Amino acid sequence: xxxxxxxxxxxxxxxxxxxxxxxxxxxxxxxxxxxxxxxxxxxxxxxxxxxxxxxxxxxxxxxxxxxxxxxxxxxxxxxxxxxxxxxxxxxxxxxxxxxxxxxxxxxxxxxxxxxxxxxxxxxxxxxxxxxxxxxxxxxxxxxxxxxxxxxxxxxxxxxxxxxxxxxxxxxxxxxxxxxxxxxxxxxxxxxxxxxxxxxxxxxxxxxxxxxxxxxxxxxxxxxxxxxxxxxxxxxxxxxxxxxxxxxxxxxxxxxxxxxxxxxxxxxxxxxxxxxxxxxxxxxxxxxxxxxxxxxxxxxxxxxxxxxxxxxxxxxxxxxxxxxxxxxxxxxxxxxxxxxxxxxxxxxxxxxxxxxxxxxxxxxxxxxxxxxxxxxxxxxxxxxxxxxxxxxxxxxxxxxxxxxxxxxxxxxxxxxxxxxxxxxxxxxxxxxxxxxxxxxxxxxxxxxxxxxxxxxxxxxxxxxxxxxxxxxxxxxxxxxxxxxxxxxxxx
Numbered sequence: 001x002x003x004x005x006x007x008x009x010x011x012x013x014x015x016x017x018x019x020x021x022x023x024x025x026x027x028x029x030x031x032x033x034x035x036x037x038x039x040x041x042x043x044x045x046x047x048x049x050x051x052x053x054x055x056x057x058x059x060x061x062x063x064x065x066x067x068x069x070x071x072x073x074x075x076x077x078x079x080x081x082x083x084x085x086x087x088x089x090x091x092x093x094x095x096x097x098x099x100x101x102x103x104x105x106x107x108x109x110x111x112x113x114x115x116x117x118x119x120x121x122x123x124x125x126x127x128x129x130x131x132x133x134x135x136x137x138x139x140x141x142x143x144x145x146x147x148x149x150x151x152x153x154x155x156x157x158x159x160x161x162x163x164x165x166x167x168x169x170x171x172x173x174x175x176x177x178x179x180x181x182x183x184x185x186x187x188x189x190x191x192x193x194x195x196x197x198x199x200x201x202x203x204x205x206x207x208x209x210x211x212x213x214x215x216x217x218x219x220x221x222x223x224x225x226x227x228x229x230x231x232x233x234x235x236x237x238x239x240x241x242x243x244x245x246x247x248x249x250x251x252x253x254x255x256x257x258x259x260x261x262x263x264x265x266x267x268x269x270x271x272x273x274x275x276x277x278x279x280x281x282x283x284x285x286x287x288x289x290x291x292x293x294x295x296x297x298x299x300x301x302x303x304x305x306x307x308x309x310x311x312x313x314x315x316x317x318x319x320x321x322x323x324x325x326x327x328x329x330x331x332x333x334x335x336x337x338x339x340x341x342x343x344x345x346x347x348x349x350x351x352x353x354x355x356x357x358x359x360x361x362x363x364x365x366x367x368x369x370x371x372x373x374x375x376x377x378x379x380x381x382x383x384x385x386x387x388x389x390x391x392x393x394x395x396x397x398x399x400x401x402x403x404x405x406x407x408x409x410x411x412x413x414x415x416x417x418x419x420x421x422x423x424x425x426x427x428x429x430x431x432x433x434x435x436x437x438x439x440x441x442x443x444x445x446x447x448x449x450x451x452x453x454x455x456x457x458x459x460x461x462x463x464x465x466x467x468x469x470x471x472x473x474x475x476x477x478x479x480x481x482x483x484x485x486x487x488x489x490x
Contacts, residue, residue, distance in 0.1 A: 032272050033272070039279065053245035053248065054249075055249065066319070072323070073278055073326055075369065076369070077295055078278050084348075085327065086119070088118060089348045089349075099432075104169045105139075105170060110139075117149050121149070121341065122149065136159060138157070146178060153179075161174050164187065187222075188215055189216050201264075272313075274306070280292075280303060290400060291403070295371075327347065365379075368425075370428075372431065377417055382416075
């Protein structure tokens, strides 16, 4: 039986170095920086097992704060996860949350202006609010971040842009300062870092909330030292593990510069920083020990790194097994800053601050996912998955690679988790009419994040430190021409 009682949870927490702590004294209105990576796999930081490059800044953040082993994105692609973060709700509650992802050519969908967002709620609570980086929640000007509570916006609107030309998958310039498209020289990761530092250095009388949403290490595979090509990007060709590493290291260095700017301004102990990714990785990403990749609801597509740091409030050098999902960060930030959610749009996320500080032991969660091709739930350590109309049950406490279906062996657990998923599924919008694909694992036996079939009908996990293999059967898709056929994966 996998449901842990309170004593077992406390014991597990203590075993993970999370003995319960007294409530720390913390500022009531701290600054908040939420850093979101794009397409970063679970094992793409050296503190999470990446062997071929180092990420010293984020590793240091983990050492100075708390690192999650069981953090999830709310979806396996970009747009719905971002819907979840900005609204604090499951993406399936909004039509745009059913886009997997939102096409750069789609100018009809976005978050409705009347829907509250984390930025509008914090702005109403007298916070300065800025979004720097990738938005991907509406292409029409009426969906611009400035319409949703951000007082400033510097970044890209679409799915994937060249790091040098700043053109999107339609070949259109997509870098904005507010509502105005701008042309400037520079590598996007550096431009976003520079703007974040400029913002931090200002004199101010109010606390600030910064969403720093890097587009790294999303394709195109362009490191900071690479020469920009004529085409905006190529989705499934080019790149290398080395270039991917340079992209991640560039972001890591940028975050280090942001942290230094906080220190220089004396803001470090009054700033909560959260780092995570919008979905699992792909192509050159390391998803070990999980199966599959971005777009799939197997663990490799949704399990992500997550780190929280707040000197003097969150004790350092701690790891937690607490299950967490994207909209929990929304709820945590709102509660920590004293902002109130709109009861007409109740949050699906929960406030995790007491877990972060060690005042509370990890709690069991019911988490749900659904996309065009898959259904999934995690309740305790049970993972429920529907693929090609076939239901599975996995015990994640013993089987992180989701290789051994225990549906027949554990009928009571299967019935309980299935019932919970079915009840949730009735509360959200129905599936979009047209799925993106046939629901099968692209690349067949060599699908990314897995080894070839073992001969037993079970998927074999990749070895520790092994990066994802190239997409089987992938075709070169220039961003300006054929990306829509691939779904403009974000």
